[in-house]
Amino acid sequence: MAGRTPVVDWSGNYEENCLQLAKHLGKNKIRRILFDAIYGRVSKPRSRKQMIAATTLKSSDGQQAQNELDHLAKYGLIRQTNNEGNVFVDDGSRWLYLKDENVRAHRAQILRYANNPGEAKKVPTKRRPQGSTTVAVTRQFLKKRKHLDVLYLTANPRGDLRVEAEVNQVQQEVRGSKLRDNIDVHYRPAANLDSLIQGLNDHVPAIVHFSGHGNESGVGTDDAKSAHPAGKLVSFELLAKAIAATDTPPQIIVLNSCKSAGAKKSFFPPAKAIIAMGDSIGDLAATAFAAKFYAAIAAGQSLHSAFAQGKVAVEAVSINEADTPELLLAENANPKKIILT
Structure with missing residues (x-):
């Protein structure tokens, strides 16, 4: 892989x-x-x-x-x-x-x-947001917004990736967002097919996210062994069947792993969109994309804008990988109208 x-x-x-x-x-x-x-x-x-x-x-x-x-x-x-x-x-x-x-x-x-x-x-940051244009976040305001559950799966049996750093950055971005009380990130490390199915049943997520190794055929999961752990490739087709085998399937699939654009239309339907990588991607770029993508989602931005902001973050840290993230859409899906929070 x-x-x-x-x-x-x-x-x-x-x-x-x-x-x-x-x-x-x-x-x-x-x-x-x-x-x-x-x-x-x-x-x-x-x-x-x-x-x-x-x-x-x-x-x-x-x-x-x-x-x-x-x-x-x-x-x-x-x-x-x-x-x-x-x-x-x-x-x-x-x-x-x-x-x-x-x-x-x-x-x-x-x-x-x-x-x-x-x-x-004048540059806004998490510590110094643009106060003059910030909407007051009240209980009434939050009640009008959607609640978002994210199932965040990572697998790194070889220990050569920094997926935990990626999750940490995402959690920091969500905690610093104005809609943080409306978002739950359910983190499942050392994930495998069972972790996915259990997470779908327990949390009914709108987003399923996978970070780890992968290739054009599938993603590498964890074999759950404490001694001499090894990865196991799970095909996109099998992942898609598992995701569809629930009464309320997720709308968005994020595959933050190398060459995962090979998934193509495996998850359509029921998913509305897939975010995948068209080539190999480095840890720095993968982390930057995930952090800014979820920061935008947590700010109430559309899927279109969140994806665009994630790509800007990739270009800022690794210009050669700027076009690696890809947004794949189901028929008639409009990413500008997909707002998850």
Whole structure:
């Protein structure tokens, strides 16, 4: 079964992370010169002396340059590594400095916020929502909205995925949403076919979500063994039969696993929509998609908008995987009119 690449534990609230990094970057001239030098074309770690020689800085700026490098490293804008045994830098420097890959991926956004603090203050985050346009969440308001149950199944018998990090991000997004009291995420780890059927009977979910390994034919489930666990491939056809074997089938199937678009129309009917992956997907992108998809659902957005926001989140963390998520619809289904909360 195809795998997902390991997660880099940064995704979470990427807007807020960008804002915090921009704040710490600031506009200090020497700090900016060093930041730009590190995120230039050179990929090898470099010492302070090398960067001073490669920029407009002077040797007399050495101490201030060191202070700014310490500042950048302290706040996670760059990485710092010990020079002991490094064959590329023999100038006696104790520390070398290099890119942080997540900062590199978000560099343009970080610089934008650092250059425009006024704009940065207007960016909504979970901790700082746009208060002037937020609808008051009262009991009367919640009663008018739908209650949503999500059956969240994960399987990772090989222990090489960070599906638990994905679930954690989703739960955080739901807890921070205005409709959090109207949503229940029922988490079933080490899932198999029995977990699915039990979850359908116990919770009558509108969304069934699976995260783990998969391929064009099905998804990898857990064999439930404590010693030497192994995965078992369950075909999309068998999954579809299990999902249809209930009086109130789920409306939406989310298959957050590699190449799951092979499911095609296996779940139609009774499902209205399937969200699947057209190719292999990395842990970082899979987590980003799930977190923002459920954040939008928990904000009362339509399926169309929630899917679009999930894709934006994928592009923000891994532009090469931006088109991997796919939305497959049943005949006559309109995702703009599917609102689950």
